[in-house]
Amino acid sequence: MITTPNAVSARKRTSIGSRRNPEAEAAVLAAARELISEKGYAGFSVEEVARRAGAGKTTIYRWYPTKADLFIAIYTMERSTFVTVPDVGNLVEELVQYTTSLWRFWSSHPAGAALKGLIAEAQGTEEALGALRDKFLPDRTADLRHILTSGAARGEIRLEEVDDKVSLWVGFSWFKLLIGELHDEDAIARVMMQIAGVPRHVQS
């Protein structure tokens, strides 16, 4: 379920129905990554990425129809090198490992601050809200959904609970991101037990 940079490129390439110049694409992604690091989401623009990459704005818009699409491509690429999906055969343990590595990615990498910026911008513009809700969330919760459905396959939770548990997990993790409490790693194990629905006598 891990999305690699190549998988992203391949999918994007197919979706626009034309071949890309790999060197130009690498230059665009490198410039976008650099700009996100320097300026965060609010200061991120396709115009400036085009200028830095020496690429045409129209070309970039053909590959990434909006600023949010380009950000999501960068975020996905960076995340895949930091966050891996554990496979230890126990739901709580997998949720704890996954959440810990994702929170550390958000804390240490400019993409974490940029995600906060995308959520903030989504409160003001329909385009950012659409990108966040309809592209970022379905795509970026695929790993979490895989962990939860594997747990359901082992009988640890019921399959029909997976969607709500995704919402609880995203809500809890965004909340900690948005109020600047990602350092509170002690909460992860306790809350993952609650999300997994581990009975009280096992928790105590």
Place this chain on the structure above:
Amino acid sequence: MITTPNAVSARKRTSIGSRRNPEAEAAVLAAARELISEKGYAGFSVEEVARRAGAGKTTIYRWYPTKADLFIAIYTMERSTFVTVPDVGNLVEELVQYTTSLWRFWSSHPAGAALKGLIAEAQGTEEALGALRDKFLPDRTADLRHILTSGAARGEIRLEEVDDKVSLWVGFSWFKLLIGELHDEDAIARVMMQIAGVPRHVQS
């Protein structure tokens, strides 16, 4: 645990250690409420409230040290007329009633959009983040905490789980607010059962 407008005024008045002119205060709050409705959080400023209320900026700043403090006063006042704290002696039922009424308040009242604006602004300025995390959250989760501790007193959950359940509840509700899915009221009953930790055989 219901905070009434009078209780807010009384507390504020005590906290600044001086008497306020009730008419001036009412004019300030009315102007602030009107401005929030028209412009949302981003367009909300103490300067404009002062102009509309015919009050001195310095006076308002003495009562409400920041824009966020003034917003929180308005939000609390409005919320108390819309949202009541149920007392039916069952944790899941109380959580469902409380969440439903709060989501409807957020959907129907400008204060809901303004809360999204405060969360967004907190991603860019330390002042808004401090107000959100250190004033808004402790104050505005008091009712929820009361519902959960009452449930713990009845043996429905353990007292030491209350803090994490507050985080789960706030995370879930903010998530739905931030992605514009407050209409999804069907999710409330299912998710409140998960937050309350109702065993699976009871849920099905």
